[in-house]
Amino acid sequence: MGIGEWLQGLGLERYTAVFEEQEVDLSVVHAISAEELAGIGITDRLHQGRILQAADAVASVLGLRRLRAAAGGKDGRPAAAKKQRQLILLPTNGSREAADPEAVAARKQPLARGGTAYPVGEETRALKRVKLEALRQELATHEATVAELRRMIAGLERELDG
Numbered sequence: 001m002g003i004g005e006w007l008q009g010l011g012l013e014r015y016t017a018v019f020e021e022q023e024v025d026l027s028v029v030h031a032i033s034a035e036e037l038a039g040i041g042i043t044d045r046l047h048q049g050r051i052l053q054a055a056d057a058v059a060s061v062l063g064l065r066r067l068r069a070a071a072g073g074k075d076g077r078p079a080a081a082k083k084q085r086q087l088i089l090l091p092t093n094g095s096r097e098a099a100d101p102e103a104v105a106a107r108k109q110p111l112a113r114g115g116t117a118y119p120v121g122e123e124t125r126a127l128k129r130v131k132l133e134a135l136r137q138e139l140a141t142h143e144a145t146v147a148e149l150r151r152m153i154a155g156l157e158r159e160l161d162g
Contacts, residue, residue: 001026001129006058009126010050015042026130030059061131 003025004016019025022040024032032055037048058064 001126001133003029006054006126006130007051010054012047012050015047015051018042026058026133027062029055030062030064057127058130061127062134 003019004013006026006029007013007016007019018040019029024040029051032051034048034052037043037051042048042051
């Protein structure tokens with residue numbers, strides 16, 4: 001899936017030329033911020049919000065983290081980082097954690113790549129395409145790694161036998 005199809009899925013295909021001109025594709029869209037969108041001419045706050053929300057989904061599917069500047073709150077830190085710090089500084093006991101409905105729901109739902117929970121029937125077709133492409137790329141990376149390991153093993157075996 002290309003950036004044009006992704007934008008079309010959001011109903012924002014009018015920005016395809018802008019994204020292509022700036023060389024923004026699905027591998028880097030997760031790193032873009034609202035300020036950068038405004039800088040390339042996407043000034044409508046609702047459109048920015050749709051793009052950033054979809055970029056979060058792409059980052060999740062690809063197993064990437066949104067940059068602080070891209071996903072940050074008022075202080076530049078994602079809310080999850082703030083919550084994590086609180087959990088580290090103020091550990092909860094088991095009873096409080098068990099009473100937290102979000103914690104219970106997170107344990108019950110299978111997590112998709114990147115830690116975002118998607119109930120089976122709620123993944124969009126576009127998100128499934130992005131996920132499929134990410135899995136194909138990951139498989140190709142692993143196949144290349146296995147091939148390199150086999151070459152290294154064969155070379156060492158030749159040295160030892162020779």
